[in-house]
Structure formats: structure tokens, C-alpha cells
Amino acid sequence: xxxxxxxxxxxxxxxxxxxxxxxxxxxxxxxxxxxxxxxxxxxxxxxxxxxxxxxxxxxxxxxxxxxxxxxxxxxxxxxxxxxxxxxxxxxxxxxxxxxxxxxxxxxxxxxxxxxxxxxxxxxxxxxxxxxxxxxxxxxxxxxxxxxxxxxxxxxxxxxxxxxxxxxxxxxxxxxxxxxxxxxxxxxxxxxxxxxxxxxxxxxxxxxxxxxxxxxxxxxxxxxxxxxxxxxxxxxxxxxxxxxxxxxxxxxxxxxxxxxxxxxxxxxxxxxxxxxxxxxxxxxxxxxxxxxxxxxxxxxxxxxxxxxxxxxxxxxxxxxxxxxxxxxxxxxxxxxxxxxxxxxxxxxxxxxxxxxxxxxxxxxxxxxxxxxxxxxxxxxxxxxxxxxxxxxxxxxxxxxxxxx
Amino acid sequence: xxxxxxxxxxxxxxxxxxxxxxxxxxxxxxxxxxxxxxxxxxxxxxxxxxxxxxxxxxxxxxxxxxxxxxxxxxxxxxxxxxxxxxxxxxxxxxxxxxxxxxxxxxxxxxxxxxxxxxxxxxxxxxxxxxxxxxxxxxxxxxxxxxxxxxxxxxxxxxxxxxxxxxxxxxxxxxxxxxxxxxxxxxxxxxxxxxxxxxxxxxxxxxxxxxxxxxxxxxxxxxxxxxxxxxxxxxxxxxxxxxxxxxxxxxxxxxxxxxxxxxxxxxxxxxxxxxxxxxxxxxxxxxxxxxxxxxxxxxxxxxxxxxxxxxxxxxxxxxxxxxxxxxxxxxxxxxxxxxxxxxxxxxxxxxxxxxxxxxxxxxxxxxxxx
Numbered sequence: 015x016x017x018x019x020x021x022x023x024x025x026x027x028x029x030x031x032x033x034x035x036x037x038x039x040x041x042x043x044x045x046x047x048x049x050x051x052x053x054x055x056x057x058x059x060x061x062x063x064x065x066x067x068x069x070x071x072x073x074x075x076x077x078x079x080x081x082x083x084x085x086x087x088x089x090x091x092x093x094x095x096x097x098x099x100x101x102x103x104x105x106x107x108x109x110x111x112x113x114x115x116x117x118x119x120x121x122x123x124x125x126x127x128x129x130x131x132x133x134x135x136x137x138x139x140x141x142x143x144x145x146x147x148x149x150x151x152x153x154x155x156x157x158x159x160x161x162x163x164x165x166x167x168x169x170x171x172x173x174x175x176x177x178x179x180x181x182x183x184x185x186x187x188x189x190x191x192x193x194x195x196x197x198x199x200x201x202x203x204x205x206x207x208x209x210x211x212x213x214x215x216x217x218x219x220x221x222x223x224x225x226x227x228x229x230x231x232x233x234x235x236x237x238x239x240x241x242x243x244x245x246x247x248x249x250x251x252x253x254x255x256x257x258x259x260x261x262x263x264x265x266x267x268x269x270x271x272x273x274x275x276x277x278x279x280x281x282x283x284x285x286x287x288x289x290x291x292x293x294x295x296x297x298x299x300x301x302x303x304x305x306x307x308x309x310x311x312x313x314x315x316x317x318x319x320x321x322x323x324x325x326x327x328x329x330x331x332x333x334x335x336x337x338x339x340x341x342x343x344x345x346x347x348x349x350x351x352x353x354x355x356x357x358x359x360x361x362x363x364x365x366x367x368x369x370x371x372x373x374x375x376x377x378x379x380x381x382x383x384x385x386x387x388x389x390x391x392x393x394x395x396x397x398x399x400x401x402x403x404x405x406x407x408x409x410x411x412x413x414x415x416x417x
Numbered sequence: 418x419x420x421x422x423x424x425x426x427x428x429x430x431x432x433x434x435x436x437x438x439x440x441x442x443x444x445x446x447x448x449x450x451x452x453x454x455x456x457x458x459x460x461x462x463x464x465x466x467x468x469x470x471x472x473x474x475x476x477x478x479x480x481x482x483x484x485x486x487x488x489x490x491x492x493x494x495x496x497x498x499x500x501x502x503x504x505x506x507x508x509x510x511x512x513x514x515x516x517x518x519x520x521x522x523x524x525x526x527x528x529x530x531x532x533x534x535x536x537x538x539x540x541x542x543x544x545x546x547x548x549x550x551x552x553x554x555x556x557x558x559x560x561x562x563x564x565x566x567x568x569x570x571x572x573x574x575x576x577x578x579x580x581x582x583x584x585x586x587x588x589x590x591x592x593x594x595x596x597x598x599x600x601x602x603x604x605x606x607x608x609x610x611x612x613x614x615x616x617x618x619x620x621x622x623x624x625x626x627x628x629x630x631x632x633x634x635x636x637x638x639x640x641x642x643x644x645x646x647x648x649x650x651x652x653x654x655x656x657x658x659x660x661x662x663x664x665x666x667x668x669x670x671x672x673x674x675x676x677x678x679x680x681x682x683x684x685x686x687x688x689x690x691x692x693x694x695x696x697x698x699x700x701x702x703x704x705x706x707x708x709x710x711x712x713x714x715x716x717x718x719x720x721x722x723x724x725x726x727x728x729x730x731x732x733x734x735x736x737x738x739x740x741x742x743x744x745x746x747x748x749x750x751x752x753x754x755x756x757x758x759x760x761x762x763x764x765x766x767x768x769x770x771x772x773x774x775x776x777x778x779x780x781x782x783x784x785x786x
């Protein structure tokens with residue numbers, strides 16, 4: 015028997031994140047590197063620990079190897095307690111059969127046993143693709159105060175962007191009367207952040223009911239939450255103020271990284287924990303020039319950096335220029351290469367004098383401009399030119415002749 | 418000999434008395450160095466990477482920061498069911514200034530450990546070294562004692578160091594005490610040796626019974642009775658014996674070949690990690706030929722410097738040839754040259770401090786300038 019935990023967090027990390035293209039070929043979206051030394055999952059995990067949540071289940075399904083290895087015993091996040099901590103929960107075989115997680119609600123349903131070991135009062139459901147810092151405790155207090163069955167965190171978004179989000183329409187006291195998924199004509203600007211607190215008894219009831227419905231897609235947003243609302247459960251929207259960004263697309267991932275360099279953005283990286291690579295401090299040579307950039311341990315910088323995020327163990331060659339780009343761990347940008355408005359994934363080599371990506375102002379066809387992405391373990395040959403918005407597959411070799 | 422049959426034994430207070438500035442608030446083992454490390458990280462990582470499972474660290478005084486830094490030893494993979502790191506504070510409240518009594522004082526720990534051999538080491542040696550080569554050398558030669566030495570000029574902080582003469586097989590012919598300081602290159606025994614535990618304790622007991630407390634004399638005499646061999650550390654090896662050595666080593670890190678050898682990814686140097694963000698370079702920053710740890714915020718000009726974790730350099734600051742330890746704040750429009758600045762120091766806006774190549778200025782921990 016485990017000591018009781020008032021709150022258990024369940025982190026949904028099983029999705030493929032197909033909109034990130036080559037970046038999630040071999041890793042799950044929450045394991046995608048972010049901010050110079052982190053992975054996306056460090057944010058919700060650190061939030062849990064900083065909110066005093068000691069039991070966290072991570073639901074994995076798609077390409078879990080790197081994520082499992084990264085989480086390990088949970089020590090970097092203080093989640094290696096004797097009776098609690100972090101567990102990666104993958105789909106499993108049981109007496110009555112074996113099932114993949116067929117939806118977000120089904121994933122939680124299949125792990126009811128895990129949750130009940132802790133006999134919790136509340137369950138927090140989180141997703142692994144958002145960058146933000148939040149004290150879940152404050153949200154829990156709100157949930158208790160309202161006597162709610164479910165509380166959903168919302169953020170105020172600009173009206174013209176509201177149709178991209180799930181919008182919650184509420185009464186003045188925050189009680190939800192309607193869900194509006196990606197509405198054409200939004201009635202409010204309260205966008206759901208994908209963070210839910212449930213009273214466990216209620217959630218369990220609805221999960222069991224939902225599982226029995228044959229035509230259900232077993233999804234929180236599409237099935238469980240509407241069912242609860244229809245049944246007249248007390249559901250509230252909790253307004254969050256601060257930085258929050260969904261990093262599910264190449265553009266938003268790039269923007270969120272660039273936000274770290276913007277003094278007007280309120281996100282700071284204090285108290286975000288991660289697994290640290292064992293590398294020496296970075297070296298900046300006499301020929302280098304670095305402006306408005308983040309640089310991690312283990313890098314060797316001989317070239318020029320502007321508005322860029324440089325992860326651990328990266329080498330920037332002499333006279334190479336990296337501008338408005340994200341260079342992930344172990345990548346090498348060789349002499350004279352130019353990388354701009356691009357994401358270069360782990361251990362990729364950009365050869366001498368190669369040009370990757372284009373500045374938006376240098377492109378005539380603005381509608382087709384975009385961030386260039388080079389997958390992991392790829393070699394871009396010398397003098398090769400990779401245009402804006404191109405995406406180069408992982409584990410490939412591209413030479414100038416082929417182009 | 419298998420490395421798990423060797424007990425590591427490190428003296429934390431090596432040359433404490435020769436470095437009154439750096440070791441004012443800490444023992445030499447925990448002097449911050451190379452941007453993110455403490456001196457002892459090198460010896461400890463070498464031992465761990467060589468497969469040594471048990472390491473004892475003799476701590477004489479001011480060892481709070483050492484305990485805080487090495488903790489349980491988990492950062493060095495020395496905190497597992499079959500591996501341990503133990504800090505050995507003064508037993509019975511007694512501290513000794515000579516090695517003979519210091520070792521004897523810890524005889525309980527040494528004799529209770531399950532290893533057959535013991536590797537003694539000072540804490541002030543910066544090198545990336547595989548001790549397995551010494552273990553093989555020792556076994557192959559049926560040696561009783563193997564001394565590890567380096568060839569070069571003796572660093573200035575050593576008084577009357579031991580130098581050795583070896584034959585072509587590595588057997589020690591003679592051991593001298595070098596009376597004067599000069600620029601001659603010699604084979605310096607820097608305090609690291611391998612010996613059977615039983616033999617060490619027997620010799621220590623014999624010496625105590627004769628009131629012979631001079632370890633140099635004991636080592637010199639050992640060649641009369643035992644098979645004494647010596648193994649050269651041919652790699653990069655800096656013995657930090659004075660504030661000038663300290664300064665020089667930090668500046669050596671600007672050389673690629675030194676970094677590549679010292680931070681060989683196959684034999685990493687471990688240290689206690691702190692959750693610092695990557696370092697942030699501002700729009701007005703200009704950094705040349707420098708080593709920068711994580712968590713720094715740089716808005717000024719930095720040249721030929723080593724900046725530790727969490728250092729802040731204000732706009733308009735000009736910092737050259739400086740070593741800045743963690744969490745120090747250097748204000749705007751300051752001008753610093755050849756300065757070693759300890760932890761948590763505040764240099765206020767507009768201040769100027771100038772040292773010289775051969776005489777760097779030292780600013781003590783938590784000072785406000």
C-alpha cells in the first residue's frame with residue numbers, strides 16, 4: 015500500500031506530434047529539445063514538482079525510448095521518492111486482452127490502477143507540448159473553492175486567433191456552459207490550455223461510462239468533457255495569466271524558442287529542471303561574435319551568432335553565421351556556412367559554405383516562406399543550398415550535386 | 418590487478434597553507450576552477466572512470482564546501498550498492514600536519530575496506546588520467562610501490578619537492594629532495610602512489626614507533642627495502658600550488674588541445690550540477706577567447722576570461738584576463754584586468770581594478786567593491 019497522495023498528475027505524452035515533421039521521427043513530441051538545454055517535458059514536470067505534486071504518471075506510446083531514458087528514475091526533477099515519483103506508463107497486455115491507448119481518456123482509463131494506488135482526491139491531466147510556468151496549486155485551490163467536478167485552465171487569446179483554439183464560454187463566475195471547438199465566430203477569448211483538474215471520484219465514473227460507449231473516440235475534449243457538461247456537472251474555467259505557448263508546430267516551436275531572447279517576454283527559465291549533459295563550459299574564440307543568443311555547455315564557437323539558441327556540444331565553425339536559428343545538441347556548422355531562420359536537429363552536420371534557410375525579407379514569394387528544418391544525424395554537403403521552408407529527412411545526406 | 422581491488426584515498430587539504438587566498442574559506446579540494454568545476458573533480462572523476470569503487474577523502478579543515486560539493490558521490494557514480502564515497506573528517510577531533518599521523522588516524526577506514534591496494538592522491542592535480550595503466554604497470558613489474566610523476570618544471574608553490582631518477586624499465590634508482598627553486602625540468606613525484614594496504618599500514622606503524630614522521634624521508638628510504646617503480650603521467654597535468662598556477666591553468670583552457678584532452682568525452686570530468694539556464698548574450702555583448710559556464714548573463718566586453726556559473730557582466734564593462742567565480746555580479750562600465758574574483762562578489766558600476774600578468778589581484782568571496 016502506498017501512502018496517500020492528495021493529487022496525482024497524469025501527463026499525456028503518447029502522441030506522435032506529426033506536425034513537427036522530421037523532428038519527431040524517432041522521438042515523442044515531449045522529448046523534443048527546447049531552449050538550449052531542455053526538452054519540452056521539463057516544463058510540465060518542473061511545474062508539478064514546484065507545485066508540490068509528488069506522483070506523476072507519464073503516458074507514453076509513440077517512440078518512447080528517448081523519453082523513457084530521459085525521465086529515468088526522475089532524479090533531476092526530485093521525482094525519485096521512496097513511495098512516489100515519476101513512472102512512464104506504456105500500454106500493456108492484461109488477462110482480458112491488450113490495447114493501444116485509443117484516445118486521451120482511454121489512456122487514463124487503462125491506468126486507473128496506477129492512480130488508485132495513491133488513493134487521490136484530485137487528478138491533474140497535463141499535456142506534454144506546452145511551454146509555460148504555472149503553480150497548479152493555485153488552480154487546485156480554485157477548484158476546491160468552487161466545489162467543481164472539473165476545472166479547465168484557460169488563457170485569454172486575441173479574438174482573431176480564437177478560432178484556432180478550443181474556446182470555453184462561461185458565466186461571470188467562471189462556470190462553463192459551452193465548449194466551442196475551433197469556432198468560426200468565437201463568443202469569447204478563453205482558450206483551453208489542455209490542463210484539467212478533476213475530482214477523482216467523478217472522473218473515474220465518467221471514464222468508465224465513456225469506455226462502455228461504442229461510438230466514443232475516448233478523447234477528453236471530444237467525449238468526456240462534453241458528457242460531464244451535459245450531465246450538469248460543475249465545471250469551471252480557471253484564468254491563467256502569464257506566458258503559455260503550444261509548441262505543436264514548427265512555427266510555434268521556433269517562435270517559443272525566439273521568445274526566450276525577447277526581453278519583453280515574461281518567461282524565465284529559473285526553476286525549470288532538466289537532465290544535464292556532462293560537458294565543460296563553452297568556449298568562445300577570438301574570431302567569434304555573439305549577440306542576443308543562448309549558448310549551453312560544451313559548445314565551441316568560432317563563428318557568428320545572432321538571435322539564436324545553441325544547445326550543448328554544438329560547434330560553430332570560423333566565419334559561419336547562424337541567425338535566428340535553433341541548433342540542437344551535437345550539431346556542427348562548418349566554416350563559412352550560413353544558417354538562418356532554421357532548426358537544425360541533433361548531431362547534424364552543415365558542411366562548409368552551405369546555406370540553410372532564408373531571411374523572410376530576401377524571399378519574393380512571402381506566402382511560401384517558412385522555417386527550414388534539417389532532421390537529426392543528417393549531413394548537408396559543402397556548398398549545398400537548402401531553401402526556406404524545406405524539410406530535410408533525418409539520417410540522410412544531401413550534396414550540392416543532388417540539389 | 419583489477420581496479421575494483423583498489424581503494425582511492427585523497428587528501429583534501431593539499432597545499433592549503435600555500436594558498437591563503439583561495440583556501441581562506443574552503444579547503445583546496447573545493448577551490449572553484451575551470452568555470453564549473455572544483456579542483457577535486459579531476460582526481461575523483463579519474464578514479465571513478467578507472468573503475469575504482471571506493472574513495473575516502475581526508476578532510477582536515479574548512480570542509481563544509483567540500484561536503485556540499487561532493488555530497489553522496491552520486492555525481493561521480495560513487496553512490497551505489499557496491500561503490501561509496503566517504504568524507505573522513507578529523508577522527509577524535511585530531512588533525513595532523515604530517516601524512517604519517519594523518520594516515521594512521523584513518524587506519525580503521527583503510528583496514529576495514531575490502532580492497533587489497535590503496536591509491537593515495539593529492540587533490541590539487543588537474544589531469545585526465547587512466548589509473549588502469551598504473552595498475553597494469555604495477556602488476557607487470559611485481560612492484561611494491563608505484564609512484565606517479567610528471568616531467569617538467571616544479572610549480573612554485575612546492576617547497577623541497579621529491580624528484581626521482583628512473584631506469585629504462587621504470588624502476589626508481591634514486592629519490593632526491595630538490596632544495597632550490599629553478600626552471601630546470603625534473604621528474605617530480607607529485608604525491609600520487611599505489612601500494613598494498615597492508616604494506617602501507619605496516620610502514621606507517623613502523624615509522625610511528627620510531628617517531629619518524631617525515632613522509633619524504635620514508636619514501637626516500639623505501640627504495641632500500643622495496644621494489645619501487647615510477648609511472649610517468651605523460652598527458653596534460655597541472656599541479657595547482659599557488660595563485661599563479663591557478664591563474665595559468667585557467668588560461669590554459671583557452672587552448673583547444675588542452676580542452677580536448679582534459680574533457681575527453683570518453684572519460685568525462687564529473688561535477689555537481691546546478692540547474693542553470695544556458696548563458697545569455699545580450700545585444701551589447703562582445704566575448705573573445707573565453708570560457709563561459711552556464712547561467713551567465715553577458716552584456717559587456719569579455720576577453721581572455723573564465724566565467725563560472727551565474728556570472729553577470731553589465732553593459733559597458735570591459736573585463737580582460739580575469740577569472741570570475743560563480744554568481745559574481747560585475748556592474749556597468751567597469752574595467753577589470755588580471756583579476757581573480759571569488760564567489761558572490763559585487764563589483765559596482767564604474768569601478769576599475771588592474772592586476773598584472775605575474776601578479777593577478779584577488780578579490781575575496783562576498784566582497785563588495
